[in-house]
Amino acid sequence: MNKDIILIFGGDGKIAQVIVKKYLDLNCIVIAVDKKERNIDKDFNKNEDYHYYSVDITNVDELKELYNELYYKFGYVDHIISAAAKVFSSDNNGIYDLNFEDIDFSVKLNLISHIYILNIFLPLLKNSNSQNKSITFISSINALAALGLPVYSACKSGIFGLVNSNVKVLGKDNIRINSIVPGTVVTHEDIHKKTDIRFIEENFRSLQNMIALKNFTFYEDIADSLYSITHITKAITGQHIIVDAGQLS
Numbered sequence: 462m463n464k465d466i467i468l469i470f471g472g473d474g475k476i477a478q479v480i481v482k483k484y485l486d487l488n489c490i491v492i493a494v495d496k497k498e499r500n501i502d503k504d505f506n507k508n509e510d511y512h513y514y515s516v517d518i519t520n521v522d523e524l525k526e527l528y529n530e531l532y533y534k535f536g537y538v539d540h541i542i543s544a545a546a547k548v549f550s551s552d553n554n555g556i557y558d559l560n561f562e563d564i565d566f567s568v569k570l571n572l573i574s575h576i577y578i579l580n581i582f583l584p585l586l587k588n589s590n591s592q593n594k595s596i597t598f599i600s601s602i603n604a605l606a607a608l609g610l611p612v613y614s615a616c617k618s619g620i621f622g623l624v625n626s627n628v629k630v631l632g633k634d635n636i637r638i639n640s641i642v643p644g645t646v647v648t649h650e651d652i653h654k655k656t657d658i659r660f661i662e663e664n665f666r667s668l669q670n671m672i673a674l675k676n677f678t679f680y681e682d683i684a685d686s687l688y689s690i691t692h693i694t695k696a697i698t699g700q701h702i703i704v705d706a707g708q709l710s
Contacts (some may be wrong), residue, residue, distance in 0.1 A: 471545030571616035644705025673707020
């Protein structure tokens with residue numbers, strides 16, 4: 462039986478690293494794509510099912526070159542996960558103090574790159590003979606609530622439109638399309654060592670009180686939710702799955 466091939470964009474980010482490990486542990490072939498150079502210190506770099514490509518996903522020419530390379534090496538993929546995202550510093554200051562350069566690059570990375578990915582790499586999904594094919598984007602609860610970050614939030618809202626407008630089109634090729642909508646996502650180290658400004662005592666309690674379950678969403682929760690969408694809940698398409706421990710409640 463052939464192993465599923467998972468193509469993950471933003472594959473060297475913190476959340477994406479946990480996602481990569483999840484699929485490798487479940488005996489999948491993982492192709493990770495990120496602008497950063499390959500980090501040879503990660504344990505899964507030694508795994509023969511792990512393939513890493515350093516590519517700028519905001520650059521169409523680089524993406525097309527990657528497509529050609531993947532087509533000739535693999536021929537197809539079964540699932541695409543797009544986890545690329547970044548909050549730019551001036552976005553924290555609100556709409557009045559935005560840096561125009563940050564606006565342009567934020568929109569290109571946080572929204573336009575996902576459109577590029579869908580357009581360029583869709584043929585690899587169509588080439589798969591699997592009866593279970595999907596593409597999943599990672600959005601954010603910032604798209605649904607007044608949490609600041611106006612440019613980032615607008616881009617994450619755009620993910621909803623990208624998903625909704627392609628459900629029936631992709632359905633004709635038996636391809637499902639969804640998004641995961643995380644809340645505040647942390648590591649266990651963040652909480653215990655208070656290495657993030659969000660987790661100094663005053664901020665920590667305020668943030669924790671916003672969450673119905675009084676616990677945070679961990680990176681592993683996102684990876685588990687993604688696996689559920691790609692491999693377990695095979696009748697789900699056109700949905701935006703909120704994974705926030707009740708932060709929006």
